[in-house]
Amino acid sequence: MSSATSKKSSGMTMATRRRLDTALRLLVALIFIAYALFPVVFVIGTSLNPSGSLQMAQIIPRNPTLDNYRSLLTSQTNPFLRWMANSLLVSTVTAILTVALCALAAYSFSRFRFKSRKRLLQGLLLSQVFPNILAIVAVFLMLQQIGRYFPMFGLNTLGGLILVYLGGAIGFNTWLMKGFFDTVPRDLDESAMLDGASPWQTFTTIILPLVRPVLAVIFMLSFIGTYSDYLMARVLLSSNQQYTVAVGLSLFIGQQFGQRWGEFAAGAVLAAIPTMILFYISQSQLQGGLTSGAVKG
Amino acid sequence: MAVPTAEGTGGRKASRFSQDGSVLGLLVKVLGLSAIVGLLTYTGWRLLGDGAYAFAAAFFITALFFTLVFVRKSTVPLRWIMPGLVFLILFQLYPIFFTVYTAFTNYSTGRNVEKPAAIAAIERLTYVPEGSPAWGWTPLQADDGSAAVWIIDPADGAAYLAVPDEDLVPAAEVNGLQLDANGAPASMDGFTVLPNNQRFLFVSANQGVTFGDEERGVQVTSSTEARQTRQRYVYDPELDAMIDQRDGTIFVSQMGIFTAEDGSTLAPGYPVWVGVENFTSIITNPAIRGPFFTIFIWTFIWAFFSVLETFILGLLLALNMNSPNIPFQRILRVLLIVPYAIPAFITVKVWVGLLNPVLGVIGSAWNPGWFTDPFWAKIGILMVNLWLGYPYMFLIITGALQSIPGDIYEAARVDGAGPFYQFRRLTLPLLMVSIGPLLIGSFAFNFNNFAIIDLYNSGGPPIPGSATPAGYTDILISYTYRIAFGGARGNDYGLAAAISIIIFAIVATVTILNFRFTGQLEEVSENV
Structure with missing residues (x-):
């Protein structure tokens, strides 16, 4: 190494070269961190700024107030809290059901050997090739139809939205989970079976506690995915009271662009909190969980 | 762990586990199964009544499948999969089928119920015959x-x-009926008699409402009089037409809408099979063709440049951070991926604000037409997507770089290869092996990235003179959305579904390439 560098360096020692290199890298990193954080800082600043302006001079407001938050949360026409509640409800229910349904299926695929197993597994993967956003027209018309018999699950209902999210979530997540289940040694459940446990008991008392980190990962992925979804919610929901925060907030700023900046910024900060928290929690778990499952597909 | 133990611990073979198969367990299973199958069958039955035969079939097949799986002993493993599979079949697989079907019909505003339901709806209309008492x-x-x-x-x-839509109930069968001195009702179970001063209000609130069913019912025509109504239209299956009972006008079914000779129509209509018309209209109808090809080409440019720009910045940052000497590595990396942690529906709108020509810090300083000029709107949206997309590339490239063994660089240096040569001949090719498929995945994702397009400028600025609402930054999926749900001239679900299928064909081709790269499918067939 020293021979390669000393040939080129004219008077510069290796240590200074390295220090210069590191300094340069640090500079580049800081520039792009500024780029990454710039809009975020701006929104936080705007949300605290009484004039709700987006000008540079106001990035750190001189006299910060919580007025924007107050008027957002008390607004009669735009029920922000309702949107948040809708989003949290839909995301939680979808994530819990996804984890439950996929865990059941993954257990079977991982532990039982049966005739159509391979074909079903391939089918699950292939079903994901046609993303259900391409079927939005069909999904819309289907919910319109279902809503005539079950108003709870029709168009413009959170129930209908959850059904659609579940349909899209099963295939991929079952695959992901099966990979993790395969990493749990079979000896464990075989010995439980010898002790007279039924498959259901083996599943609940042996497997589930062992794969808990994975269940948490799928829960968080599913939650974040559902919470951030814009398309399905935009197509299927049509009233102010039913909107998720993704739809409500973006339509809200679309209406009266100028006057609403402060309130929008306040809403943006609040709406980002759930995913930021999950993202923070999942940082380590995500990496650990995903790699441990990838060992054996 | 507290595990239920069998009674009588004296027994040698006392199991750690209680056996299921108890009467209670069986009862729960049977009840649960019948509830689910019952629900599916009921929905299927209702759909059948409305003439949605294929949708009904999906429910019946699922119900049958469910029953078989839970009744037969040999399908025990499937019992675990079935609950999830029901959702997959009904809300993932059936919509695919239905999209394909819709693409070959003229499903649209005014033609949005199946034929039997449309006929039933029209047959519910009534009229008051002249001279009726x-x-x-x-x-x-x-x-x-x-x-x-x-x-x-x-x-x-x-x-x-x-009562509307029900048979008339004779006075003798009404519960709790009390008549006053004039023979008018004073009270009865389930109903309140309204005072006479409410009559006018009642008439205006119930205009056109038939009390009773279409065969025997009345409409209130004035504050004192009600007149018997008759069913206005009767369906004639031989003519495939609705016949107006009042004057004998014949409304013949034309492309799913009952139309009279003078051009007047009855609502609702129903979708009919039109073959490949939706597909050919994309090519033959100039008002559709124009925007379609503009959008088609932009979709490719958009997806390609989105991948390219995010890849380049992600690579640059990953290479930059790939040095052990940098202090605060961990925190710097986390800060670099902040855009990844905030939902796009928030950050896109924030960028829209920053670019706003009056209020935004960027837009007020420099505004070449971020939302009004076709070219600069495209540049603007690509800029926003760079910010949104580079953290993902940064993450996966960092991972890939760390998996490249360090000794090959050592060998290259010994051979006298400079840093640029090393990058071009070692790093990049090795990177592409692991990153290549993900780039294709990213292409497919951006190809259908509806959220950013719609949130940035709703596809605008609009393309003038197009038959369907379309804008210069629209991509195929957002164009589909606008045709299906955003039309001021009504929603053309058939055309939208046809474009969905074209998108699918493109994305499927890309995905097949992806599978080729990763060998994912082969892995499935060999390694499961």
Whole structure:
């Protein structure tokens, strides 16, 4: 190494070269961190700024107030809290059901050997090739139809939205989970079976506690995915009271662009909190969980 | 762990586990199964009644499948999969089928129920024949707030309770009926008799409402009179037409809408099979063709440049951070991926604000037309997507770089290769092996990245002169959305579904390439 560098360096020692290199890298990193954080800082600043302006001079407001938050949360026409509640409800229910349904299926695929197993597994993967956003027209018309018999699950209902999210979530997540289940040694459940446990008991008392980190990962992925979804919610929901925060907030700023900046910024900060928290929690778990499952597909 | 133990610990073979198969367990299973199958069958039955045969079939097949799986012993493993599979079949697989079907029909505004449902809806319409005798009536209000009337037949003086869409109930069968001195009702179970000063209000609130069913019902025509109505249209299966009972006008079904000779139509209509018309209209109809090809080409440019720009910045940052000497590595990396942690529906709108020509810090300083000029709108949206997308690339490239063994660089240096040569001949090719498929995945994702397009400028600025609402930054998926749901001229679900299928063909081709790269499918067939 020293021979390669000393040939080129004219008077510069290796240590200074390295220090210069590191300094340069640090500079580049800081520039792009500024780029990454710039809009975020701006929104936080705007949300605290009484004039709700987006000008540079106001990035750190001189006299910060919580007025924007107050008027957002008390607004009669735009029920922000309702949107948040809708989003949290839909995301939680979808994530819990996804984890439950996929865990059941993954257990079977991982532990039982049966005739159509391979074909079903391939089918699950292939079903994901046609993303259900391409079927939005069909999904819309289907919910319109279902809503005539079950108003709870029709168009413009959170129930209908959850059904659609579940349909899209099963295939991929079952695959992901099966990979993790395969990493749990079979000896464990075989010995439980010898002790007279039924498959259901083996599943609940042996497997589930062992794969808990994975269940948490799928829960968080599913939650974040559902919470951030814009398309399905935009197509299927049509009233102010039913909107998720993704739809409500973006339509809200679309209406009266100028006057609403402060309130929008306040809403943006609040709406980002759930995913930021999950993202923070999942940082380590995500990496650990995903790699441990990838060992054996 | 507390595990239920069998009674009688004296037994040698006392199991750690209680056996299921108890009567209670069986009962729960049977009840659960019948509830689910019952629900599926009921929905299927209702759909059948409305003429949505394929959708009904999906429910019946699922119900049958469910029953078989839970009744037969040999399908025990499938019992675990079935609950999830129901959702997959009904809300993932059936929509695919339905999209394909819709693409070959003229499903649209005004043609949005199946034929039997359309006929039933039209047959519910009634009219008041001329010279029909005047009935006496009294306004009533049901406990749920809906309207009803008490009517007296002028021919024989018989009195009835009449509720919309139900058979007339003769006075003798009405529970708790109390008549006043004039023979008018004073009270009855489930209904309140409204005072006479409410009559005018009642008439105006219930115009056109038939109390009773279409065969025998009345409409209130004035504050004192009600007249018997008749079913207005009768379906004639031989002519495939609705016949107006009032004047004999024949409304013949034309492309799913019952139309009279003078051009007047009846609503609702129903979708009919039109073959490949939706597909050919993309090519033959200039008002559709123009925007379609503009959008088609932009979709490719958009997806390609989105991948390229995010890849380049991600690579640059990953290479930059790939040095052990940098202090605070961990925190710097986390800060670099902040855009990844905030949902796009928030950050896109924030960028829209920053670019706003009046209020935004960027837009007020430099505004070449971020939302109004076709070219600069495209540049703007690509800029926003760079910010949104580079953290993902940064993450995966960092991972890939760390998996490249360090000793090959050592060897290259010994051979006298400079840093640029090393990058071009070692790093990049090795990177592409692991990153290549993900780039294709990213291409497919951006190809259908509806959220950013719609949030940035709703596809605008608009393309002038297009038959369907379309804008210069629209990509195929957002164009599909606008055709299906955003049309001021009505929603053309058939055309939208046809474009969905074209998108699918493109994305499927890309995905097949992806599978080729990763060998994912082969892995499935060999390694499961």
